[in-house]
Amino acid sequence: MMTMKNSGATSYSDLSSTIDTLTQFSREVDDLQRPPYDDYKKRLWVDKVRDYLELKLGKESKEYDRFRGASSYNAGESRQERSLKDLSYYKSDLISIIQRLEQRAKKGVVTLTPSTSSQPEQPKVFIAHGGTPPALKKLKEFLEALGVRAIIAEDEPSEGRSVDDHVTWCMDQSDCYVVLATKDHVKGDKVYAAENVYIEIGRFQERKPNRVIYLLEEGASFPSNIVQKVWEKFTSENMERAFIKVAKELRAFGLLHAGKSN
Structure with a gap:
């Protein structure tokens, strides 16, 4: 967008x-x-x-x-x-x-009426996640501290939409996406994020492939089709490096001004 x-x-x-x-x-x-x-x-x-x-x-x-x-x-x-x-x-x-x-x-009315707000619109970031891990709450609070609205599909009013349509609607309202891949699913000798996270990654890449931020919990793995992406690792106890990564990417996207996180 x-x-x-x-x-x-x-x-x-x-x-x-x-x-x-x-x-x-x-x-x-x-x-x-x-x-x-x-x-x-x-x-x-x-x-x-x-x-x-x-x-x-x-x-x-x-x-x-x-x-x-x-x-x-x-x-x-x-x-x-x-x-x-x-x-x-x-x-x-x-x-x-x-x-x-x-x-x-x-009627001779030639002036279209745009939004009259003098305030810049609050950036919106959709978070792909599985379940309700502690990292999700921390990430949401961090984004809000930056003046960014965190879009979490289940927290948004659905207005009668189906689950799939509601997720699509939330994605369409967002300026970029954060993948919060936590340890949700054991397969063989590896631990992966919830399946819906990978489905949403595919949809992100269709919409804004250059506006996706990948965060991977220590001990979790991405599937082979995602491993080439640049991601930042984190633990539920320490997300400092992940937060730095998010802030840097938001600035690169033009959604966050340099002094806004101070």
Whole structure:
């Protein structure tokens, strides 16, 4: 997700350009729905539209919130069926947003209304974890001390979403991800993190592969497809090096200013 300064459209030409861009986005849905279906392209498209709506209308706008919440779930549907249906919802909401903007143009209202908050938005970090280890509480408290909001899926309101859709929604709200791999599962002579952690790592790599921070508890192991990543080890008693790693990465991502952790 791009970090943008909301400026809003300030002339008829800007408003017209915004409408044209959103119209083009809505037309792209038809291509996304044609076989072979590509879920990765769909996610890139959703992020692109959200970033544009954030730029032009702001995260506090009804239009942005409506598009963000376009999702569906029916028991028995496959993931692909649900994703294709979601695209139809996204297109429908885009058309509705376009119509609202066209009504503004007819009324002579040419200034779009971005978020008016003068405070920078609080960065959000999704934490992949298994169970409720002591390290999770410590990591959450550390992030909050930095002024960063820790997103833990089970702590967020689900608003009727399925478990899978809720985790996806939480990921989509986040600016980066932290993998907290603790000793949860024994397999042979090795100890691994909970299975859901590795599933979420795969989803992180699809979304923001360069915005993932890996923390590995002493005595635990990553599977072979993850061992090449740079990670920091920790113990439940001493997480100092892990915290330093997190702070450095957040600064590198542009989410934390140099003096913020003092």
